[in-house]
Amino acid sequence: MSAAETFAKLRAHARETALVASIGGLVEWDEQTYLPPSGGDWRAEQQAYLAGVVHARSTAPALGEWLAELRDSDEARDPESDIGCVTRELSRRYERETKLPGDLVEEIARTSSKAHHAWTTARRSDDFAIFRPWLEQMLALQRRKAEAFGYEASPYDALIEDYEPGETAESVGSVLTGLRAELAPLVQAIVGSGVAAPSEVLRESFDVETQAIFGKAAAQAIGFDFASGRLDVTAHPFCGGAGPNDVRMTTRYNEHDFADAFFSTLHETGHGLYEQGLPGEWFGLPPGEAISLGIHESQSRMWENLVGRGRGFWRHFFGPLGEAFPVAMKGVDPESWYFAINEAKPSLIRTESDEATYNLHVIVRFELERAMIEGDLLPSDLPAAWNEKYASIVGITPPSDANGCLQDVHWSAGLFGYFPTYSLGNLYSAQFFDQAEADLGDLEAMFAAGEFDPLLGWLRKNIHQVGQRLSASQLVERVTGKPLSHEPLMRRLKAKFGELYGFG
Template identity: 55%
Template sequence: MTAADSYAELVRRSKELGVLNSCAAVLGWDQQTYMPAKGAGLRGEQMAFLAGLAHGKATDPKVGELLAAVEGSDLVRDPESDAAANVRELRRGYDRSTKLPASLVEELARVTTAAQQAWQQARAANDFPAFRPLLEQVVALKRQEAQAVGYTDHPYNALLDEYEPGATVAEVREVFAGLTRSLVPLIKAIGDSGKKPDRSVLERDFPVERQKVFAEAAAAAFGFDFAAGRLDTTAHPFCSGVGPGDCRLTTRYNPRFFSEAFFGVLHETGHGLYEQNLPAEHFGTPVGGACSLGIHESQSRLWENQVGRGRPFWDHFFPRLRQTFPAALAGVEPERFYFAVNEVKPSLIRVEADEATYNLHVALRFELELGLISGDLAVADLPGAWNERFKALLGLDVPDDARGCLQDIHWSFGGIGYFPTYTLGNLYAAQLMAAARRDLAGLDDDFRRGEFSRLKGWLGQHIHRHGGRYRAGELCRRATGEPLSAVPFMSYLNEKFGPLYGVC
């Protein structure tokens, strides 16, 4: 078999695995949207079965033989070629997967399916003890995973690498330390300014059906293709990119708080635009997949915040919003509304946090995850540790676990190592938007007309079409001309909130 034949077989196997994983994605989406509660047991067995099949295909010794046959050949001589990128990432995935026992993979799928159902019920009932036994199982299994994969310095590195290849605890700690040093004085200056928006304009009667119509209109304006996607309701918003032609967004609605669903939809739309514009011909291979979760989050945070909380966006959309909710917004001026959706104030819920305080929420979770994985923090002590650290970081007393350590779905599905990518995404988003503004004159005028195609096209050219061809740091450098830095993010915050609050 020639190197070309071996590569073709690798691609065939990779695409077959992509189809299998897409089946699991549909079941996962259904579990969070329409599955009856009593279906959790069977769903756990279904997910474990599919995970076992996928693991078996991913770890087949033949894959290792095919990789060895291609590595070092002329096919991968150009490091930027499809073949070189696919082989590099398939090797990384193969080496990781072969270290994980099939029994561990299946048990993780089984336990996390049950844990997600338990979390949903525990959050609704504010009952952490009901969730604790399953969370203890998840943490124990993730520790086993870290040990099996292997690591240097800290077991968390093995888990972080799954979501942000190459990132380390030391690097993430440095990012959070630097951001905290810059954010804390800005947040304090805003708090001391004495200026406060009228938040009540967001806490009126906003009928859910009208919210859905308005949110879908904004998502469509951004370029989300509803013929290849849909929007549904769930307990915790997410985007599921099943595959070409099938991308599913979810949100949760609050009839008395406009921002919860709307900005959640804009966030998931950013994810959806990335999924819908990955190179479909490469589906199932690394070149057809997302670069990293940090880059994925950059797309959601860019559309949600850099665009969706900007004044030009609301210059266009506020008149339509007032037509949609005439009673709630009677007499509300655009500037008053714009200030309200850009309020900076420490709050309890991460997904509702403002842009300035958001990363403190992520820093909290990162610290707690380090303790859970190292064994320094017991699951039983999680609520107390959460509340104590939350008070120190954000100055608020946590009234209950539903608004504390139970608020996020991530730990229930085993996503330990995921949270730092949100902050990396914020930094990438600011840097990418600064580069897009540099390359595309008059973007704000586009937004005032409700026109977003030039920005979408720029992201398609610089981010989406590359899929997993480059690692995140290299992709950022190519798109912006600079390595990742927190400077564009802090400049963006100061330029936005300085005039609103009269601070420098």
């Protein structure tokens, strides 16, 4: 059989697998948006079944045979070619997936569904005891998963590979330690400046229905195609997909906190733009998939912070904002609004935190989940450990578990190794944005004129359309000519907050 014929068989198999996986994505989206409260147990069985089917297809012996044939072919020698990219990435996944027992995959899916509902109840009730047994179960399952994969230094290494291939607990820890060393003095300077942002303007009464309309309009203006996606409400905002032309975004609304919903919407729109920019004809195969969660996060953080919290963006949107909320915005000038949406101070909630302190929230989670996976921290001790680290790293002590160790959904879903990708995304975003500005010119002036297409087009060409033909580190080098560095991010943070808070 020729390489082309083998590749055709593999591609057809992968497409069918992607169909099943996309049904699972839709089922999960429904669970977090519209599932009736009593439907959780049956939904868990549905998800376990679908996960089992996907795993069986992903570890089929025929798939291994096709990959072995392609690895020996001349057509696969170019790692960036269609066949080369598919063979390399699917071989890596196949090797990992075949190490996982099917019953473990199904049990993780089943437990994550039930744990999600327990987490929702626990957070609403501010009762960690409700979630604790599910966290214990999920940790045990994740350790089994790590043992099945195998690792050299830490079980955490085996888990982070699912989200940021090539990274380890040590490499990520080194990056975050270096970042923390520069962030801590910056946050101390902000706190010690004695300057306060006029954040009360964000806490006026902003009608929720109008917020939804305004947020959707902003998402559409920066490029999200609502003919191929939608925006709904959930407890914890996320972006998922059910197919190449079906991207599901969610957000949440607070009448007295405009920034919560609006910047969550921009954040998820960044994810959605990446999904909509991937080559649809390769859906379910590496050329049509995101490189890593860190690169995915670079897109969401770029649109949320580097675009959405910039002066240019609000020179364009400030007028429409005043028209949408005439009472809440009465007497508010553009500079006061700009300062308010860029307020920086130690806070409790990661998703609501500012650019200066956000990575400190991630560091807390990384250190705690690594300790739990490595067996150095028991789930029963998590609330106290969380509060201690928040006091020492972020500079604030949570008054409750709902605003502490129960605030994130990730651990209920078994996403251990996921959190560091948020900080990597911040680093990637700043470095990419600098290069985009060098290539395109004054981006702030473009945003002020309502021109977002140049940046989106640049991202489509240089990042989205690449799929997984390059690794994350290769992409950064290819696009910017330099390896990943914390310098672009820190330079921006120091300049922005030094101006706002009068130092530096």
